[in-house]
Amino acid sequence: MLAASTVQAGDGRLRATGGQLALDGAAGGGLAAFAILGGYASDDQIGFSANQKTIQLDDYALVSSAVAVNVRDRVELSLARSVLDLDGLLEAQDAIGLSTFGLKLRLAGDLIYGDWPIVSAGVQHKSMSSPDVAAALGADRDSDTELYLGASRLFLAGLAGQNLLLSGTVRYTRANQFGLLGFGGPQQRDRELEFEGAAAILARPDLAFGVEYRSRPDALGLGEDDAYDVFVGWFPSKRVSLLLAYVDLGDIAGRPGQQGLYLSLQGDF
Amino acid sequence: MRLMTVILLLCALIGCASRPAPTLYDELGNKPGLDRLLDALEVEVKTNVRINHLFEQTDWDYLHARLFDQICELAGGPCVYDGLSMTEAHTGMEITRAEFNWFVEDLQRAMAKVELPQATQNRLLALLAPMHGEVIGQ
Numbered sequence: 001m002l003a004a005s006t007v008q009a010g011d012g013r014l015r016a017t018g019g020q021l022a023l024d025g026a027a028g029g030g031l032a033a034f035a036i037l038g039g040y041a042s043d044d045q046i047g048f049s050a051n052q053k054t055i056q057l058d059d060y061a062l063v064s065s066a067v068a069v070n071v072r073d074r075v076e077l078s079l080a081r082s083v084l085d086l087d088g089l090l091e092a093q094d095a096i097g098l099s100t101f102g103l104k105l106r107l108a109g110d111l112i113y114g115d116w117p118i119v120s121a122g123v124q125h126k127s128m129s130s131p132d133v134a135a136a137l138g139a140d141r142d143s144d145t146e147l148y149l150g151a152s153r154l155f156l157a158g159l160a161g162q163n164l165l166l167s168g169t170v171r172y173t174r175a176n177q178f179g180l181l182g183f184g185g186p187q188q189r190d191r192e193l194e195f196e197g198a199a200a201i202l203a204r205p206d207l208a209f210g211v212e213y214r215s216r217p218d219a220l221g222l223g224e225d226d227a228y229d230v231f232v233g234w235f236p237s238k239r240v241s242l243l244l245a246y247v248d249l250g251d252i253a254g255r256p257g258q259q260g261l262y263l264s265l266q267g268d269f
Numbered sequence: 270m271r272l273m274t275v276i277l278l279l280c281a282l283i284g285c286a287s288r289p290a291p292t293l294y295d296e297l298g299n300k301p302g303l304d305r306l307l308d309a310l311e312v313e314v315k316t317n318v319r320i321n322h323l324f325e326q327t328d329w330d331y332l333h334a335r336l337f338d339q340i341c342e343l344a345g346g347p348c349v350y351d352g353l354s355m356t357e358a359h360t361g362m363e364i365t366r367a368e369f370n371w372f373v374e375d376l377q378r379a380m381a382k383v384e385l386p387q388a389t390q391n392r393l394l395a396l397l398a399p400m401h402g403e404v405i406g407q
Contacts, residue, residue: 012367014374042367073366113401156395161388204387205377 009269010047010070013040015205016235017111017154018070020243020266021051023178024124025066025080026102030245030262031214031227032196034167035120035150036111037104038078039268040238041070053264055247059255061085062180068102076122078102084180089253090136097129098180109151117153124148126179137253138220139182140189146173154202163202165210170195176220177252185219192217200231208233212245225250229262241266293396294346296389303340307333309379319371323362343396355403364404373397 018039022028027038027049039047047070055062062085068078080100086093102124109116127143128134134142150169158164174184174191184190194217200210209232218224231245245262252258297303311329315321324332341348352358373394380390 012365012370014370042365042370044365044367113398156398157388157391158395161391163391 010039010041010045011238012042012045013073014112015040015238016202016208016233016241018047018049018238018268020233020241020264021049021066021068021078021080023053023064023080023082024102024126025051025068025078025100026104026122026124027068027070027076027078028167028169029198029200029210029212029233030229030231030243030264031212031247032167032198033104033122033148033150033169033171034198035106035109035118035152035169036167037070037073037076037106037120038068039070041073043073045073046071048269049266051264051266053243053262055260055262057247057249057252057258057260059087059258060089060252061087074106076102076104078104082178082180084177089255090133092136093130093133096133096180098126098178099129100124100126100179111152112154112156117151119149119151121149122147126175126183128179128182134182137176137181138185139176140174140184140219142182144173144175144179144183144191146171146175146191148172159201165198165200165202165208167199168195168197174217174219176217176222176224177249178216181220181253183219185221187221188217188219200233206235208235220253222253223251231262238268241268292345293389293392294341294344297340297344297385297393298383299346300341302383303337303344303346304333305383306379306385307336309382310336310376313375313378313382314372317371317375320368320375323364323368340393340396344393355400356407359404359407361407363406366405369401369405 026033028034038049041047049068051066053064064082066080070076082098084096104122106120109118111118125145131142148171152167155164171194172191194215196214198212200208202208212229214227227249229245229247233243235241243264247262249258335352338348339350342350
C-alpha cells in the first residue's frame, strides 16, 4: 500500500502504448499527434521522454529534439526544437529553427480499457528562431498557438486477430510546413481545422507498423501538400524505442515531391 | 420420411453437419493448453517483484481452478464459472492501474512462453480487458 501511494517512475502502462514524441513534440506517431500521453506513466506515476529524430528529404534535412514529461497520465508537457536545413533556398539563411512548447490534457477514456477511447486536448505554442525568415517567405507571423483535440483507441484483436490502433486528431492551425515556414499568409489569414491520423497494427507487443496522414493549409500559396508516411515502430523495452518511416511531404517552398526517411530514437523513464 | 431423406442428402452435399468453428478455448489448447498457460502465468507472477506481494496469501491451486473455469467459460469452453465476481474477488486490494498492467504483462510473457499464436494471445486479452473496471481500485 505504501508503494502504491508514492509516485513512481513511469512504467505502469503497456509497452508501445506511449508511442513516440511526434514531429511537434506531443506524443503520437511520427507526423501525427495522438490522444495518448507520452511515456509509460500510469495514474500514480511521472514519466519522462527524450526523443531525437532526423528527416532526410530530397532537398531538405530536418533535425529535431524533444523532451516531455507525463504527470499521472493526465497532463503532458513537451518541448521540441527543430532545425530545417534549407540547402540554399534563401540567400540570407542556411537553416530555420522552430521551438514548440506543448501542453496536452487527457480529458476522458483510455487507449485500451473501458468503453471510451482516450480523448485529449492540447495546445502548442510555436515560434521561429529567426523572425525575418517568415516575412521573407510571405508568412503573416513567426509565432502562433494551435489547438487540437484527438481520440485514439487500440482495438484488441480488432482486425483478423491483430491489435488495431486508430487515431484521429483535428488541429486548429495556419502553420506553413508545421510552422517551419511561419504561420498564415496571402492565401489564408486565419486558422482552420485540419486532420491528422493514423492506422496501425500492433503485430507483437514490441512491434507496430502503419500509415499516417496529416492535412495542412496552404497559406503561402506554394502548393503545400498533405503529408503521409508509412512507419515501423520497434519497442524492445519500455526504455527505448525506434521509429522508422518513409514520409512524403509533397512540395516544400517550390521544390517538388519531397520524400525521404524519418528516423526517430526515444528513451522513456 | 421422404422429406427427412432429402434433408439428410442435402446436408451430406452442402455440409450441414460440418464441425463448428473452433472456439478460443480450442485455440488455447483445451484443458492441457489452458493448464500449461496458467502454470506459466503462476511462474511469471511469483517472480514479478512489482506485484508478487499481492499474491502472498494466494492459494495457487484454488486460483488456478477459478481462472481456469473463468477463462474456459469466456473462451467458449465446456465450463461454468461459479466463483466470486471480479469486483468481489478484488475488494480491499486497491489494485492500481499500473499493477493491473503488470499482471497483463505477466500474462503476455506466459502466453509467449507456451507459444500461443499472436492472434490467439490478442483474442484472450480482448476477452479479459473488460474486467479492468471491476478489478481496479476496489
